[in-house]
Amino acid sequence: MKGCKFPVKSKEHTYKTFTDKQNKLQADKFALVPFNKRIVLAPHCMRNIPMCCAIDKGGYYICSQCGGCKINIISKLVKELGYKALYVVKGGRTIEKIVKEQNPEAIVGIACFFEGDQAFKMLKDKKIAIHFVPLTKDGCTATDTDLAEVERVLKQTN
Numbered sequence: 001m002k003g004c005k006f007p008v009k010s011k012e013h014t015y016k017t018f019t020d021k022q023n024k025l026q027a028d029k030f031a032l033v034p035f036n037k038r039i040v041l042a043p044h045c046m047r048n049i050p051m052c053c054a055i056d057k058g059g060y061y062i063c064s065q066c067g068g069c070k071i072n073i074i075s076k077l078v079k080e081l082g083y084k085a086l087y088v089v090k091g092g093r094t095i096e097k098i099v100k101e102q103n104p105e106a107i108v109g110i111a112c113f114f115e116g117d118q119a120f121k122m123l124k125d126k127k128i129a130i131h132f133v134p135l136t137k138d139g140c141t142a143t144d145t146d147l148a149e150v151e152r153v154l155k156q157t158n
């Protein structure tokens with residue numbers, strides 16, 4: 001989500017191994033959480049900045065569904081399924097604040113491997129089931145993720 005300091009490839013492999021393992025460990029717990037007790041965190045770098053009219057809330061944005069990026073489709077699905085909320089976050093520090101305010105039982109986090117690794121570690125003492133979906137193209141702007149994988153995770157139930 002912060003994402004501008006690129007870790008070297010070997011580090012990325014370490015982050016990937018760790019996040020894959022965490023996803024597997026938390027999969028059953030995640031699937032048991034009802035949709036209305038889950039939130040979604042998407043990274044601000046996925047926005048289509050020239051088009052984006054998301055509402056700036058300080059540490060995060062609320063997507064206005066302008067259709068400019070994939071967050072639009074994710075946002076629509078999140079609403080259809082009855083998720084608690086979707087936040088387009090600007091950085092890791094905001095996550096703690098959102099968690100404190102919303103008290104979710106599960107989080108779907110879309111981020112680069114580095115940020116995913118950090119989020120798992122940051123929230124390890126909380127009783128929250130996390131499912132991480134990696135970016136398929138990272139960087140500071142115009143990042144991307146696998147929409148089919150996001151949809152699969154969002155719809156996951158036991």
Ligand code: SF4
Pocket residue numbers: 046047048049051052053054062063064065066067068069070071072088
């Ligand atoms: S769909 Fe949402 S996040 Fe994406 S560019 Fe539009 S307002 Fe911004």
